[in-house]
Amino acid sequence: MQRKRIRPAPAVVVMGVAGCGKSAVGEALAAALGAVFVEGDRLHPPENVARMASGEPLTDALREGWLDAIGLRIAGPVGDGQSVVAACSALKRSYRERLRGFCQDILFLYLEIDPATAKQRVGSRQGHFMPASLVDSQFATLERPAxxxxxxxxxxxxxxxDIVADVTSLFESNS
Structure with a gap:
């Protein structure tokens, strides 16, 4: 893990390419923190799901409404004083900035993974709309957090x- 001083934040977005473990890490982290969990994949409109299921990557324009839906799901509980953990690819800086438009104070956890491992994981998933053939397009779109x-x-x-323990220990040491 990259060690650096972090600001505790009321919202955490677990981000990265398909297959990096956003949902699994996000759910476990939300449970550890007693936070609301937001599953970004469930907020895709049916048109986006159909497009990805057919092997077509999403465009920036197609991601806008989806990112707004996630942003609203983050902002609501945060506005009520609750912590939120969301799973969202947030592949580009502009996507992360869009989410920050709903909640300025977000910590992004970038789950870094190599293309071969991501493809293997996506290929072995059952019942998910994202095919392994789209992993390369995710890496092509990815802008690592600056x-x-x-x-x-x-x-x-x-x-x-281990990932969750590392993150929660950082939060505890910064409290």
């Missing part, structure tokens, strides 16, 4: 429990 973003880079090949 140093000026409130973000941590984590090794997505580590066990989920």
């Amino acid at each position: 140093a000026d973003e409130n973000a941590l880079t984590l090794d997505a090949t580590r066990p989920i429990a």
Whole structure:
């Protein structure tokens, strides 16, 4: 894990390409923090799901409404004083900025993974709309979080429990 000083935030977005473990890490982290969990994949409109299921990557324009839906699902509980953990690819800086438009104080956890491992994981998933053939397009779109973003880079090949323990220990040490 990249060690650096982080600001605790009321909202955490677990981000990265398909197959990096956003949902699994996000759910476990939300449980550990007593936070609301938002599954970004469930907020895709049917047209986006159909497009991806047929092997076509989403465009920036097609992602806008989806990102807005996630942003609203983050902002609601945060506005009520609750913590939120969301799973969202947030592949580009502009996507992360769009989410920050709904909640300025977001910590992004970038789950870094190599293309071969991501393809293997996506290919072995059951019942998910994203085919392994789209993994390369995710890497092509990916803009890793920059140093000026409130973000941590984590090794997505580590066990989920270890990732969650590392993140929660950072929160505890910054409280």
